[in-house]
């Protein structure tokens with residue numbers, strides 16, 4: 001079972017685990033979050049692993065203040081105003097990523113936008129102390145109810161994480177409200193702990209509604225798709241193909257590949273998850289029209305890796321033409 005520390009005594013221990021790339025459960029004002037360094041791909045992979053998430057959906061990166069937020073996102077005037085009014089608090093803003101943003105692509109699911117929030121309470125202290133943003137989805141097993149007490153976290157994730165910070169029951173108890181800001185357009189992506197009307201009052205305009213979740217799954221799939229075609233589970237590499245490898249043994253013909261990148265030479269799924277988006281993007285920059293992909297085991301994080309690869313390999317909305 002995880003160690004539980006009261007929040008007044010937990011800052012140093014929590015930051016030690018986080019700096020070591022581990023995931024720590026901690027209170028925010030909304031629900032308990034399962035937090036890890038958002039700039040460290042393996043740390044982010046640990047979140048998916050502990051939650052047993054079958055998919056790498058984008059996570060919210062939590063920041064300590066506006067100064068930190070500006071390192072990762074571009075704030076149009078409307079976003080500036082909303083953050084000024086509601087941060088710290090239960091409002092997440094989806095914004096264009098800033099040039100040179102250090103948020104790991106596993107945390108943004110490879111999108112060119114980033115979801116940012118400045119939380120209240122212990123989580124904010126930990127972020128400020130660490131000096132880095134924390135990716136933190138709700139601290140529950142995937143598909144189960146969000147945890148609003150340390151005991152609830154222990155019951156779901158206790159065997160999978162080293163530390164739970166106990167701050168008592170969370171005051172809001174609902175996840176944050178997510179608003180996407182694109183220039184002057186505000187879209188409500190998820191209703192949550194801050195009422196839409198309050199946001200509209202401060203923004204002086206209506207929120208566009210009707211979209212739920214991240215994006216339509218089809219749209220999301222095309223975000224993940226490289227422009228090269230993917231060939232999955234290959235045993236034989238054809239001449240001229242690039243190769244996305246996994247583990248210590250190579251597919252036949254690997255020596256003819258124009259470029260080879262290995263997700264994890266040791267066959268470690270956590271390392272592979274952390275490398276997935278970056279390696280795909282790097283191979284896609286090369287000249288190869290086809291990226292051959294070696295089999296990745298389906299267990300543990302492998303399920304999410306295979307899900308993501310299958311989406312990247314899916315025919316495009318353009319009828320399969322190269323985009």
Ligand code: AMP
Pocket residue numbers: 057058059060094108111113114115136137138175178180189190213214215
């Ligand atoms: P949670 O699992 O509670 O952290 O929720 C994270 C949610 O934030 C995801 O399910 C998405 O709906 C949303 N989200 C995060 N990043 C983005 C993004 N870049 N664009 C759109 N939605 C996002």
Ligand code: MG
Pocket residue numbers: 137138146
């Ligand atoms: Mg959740």
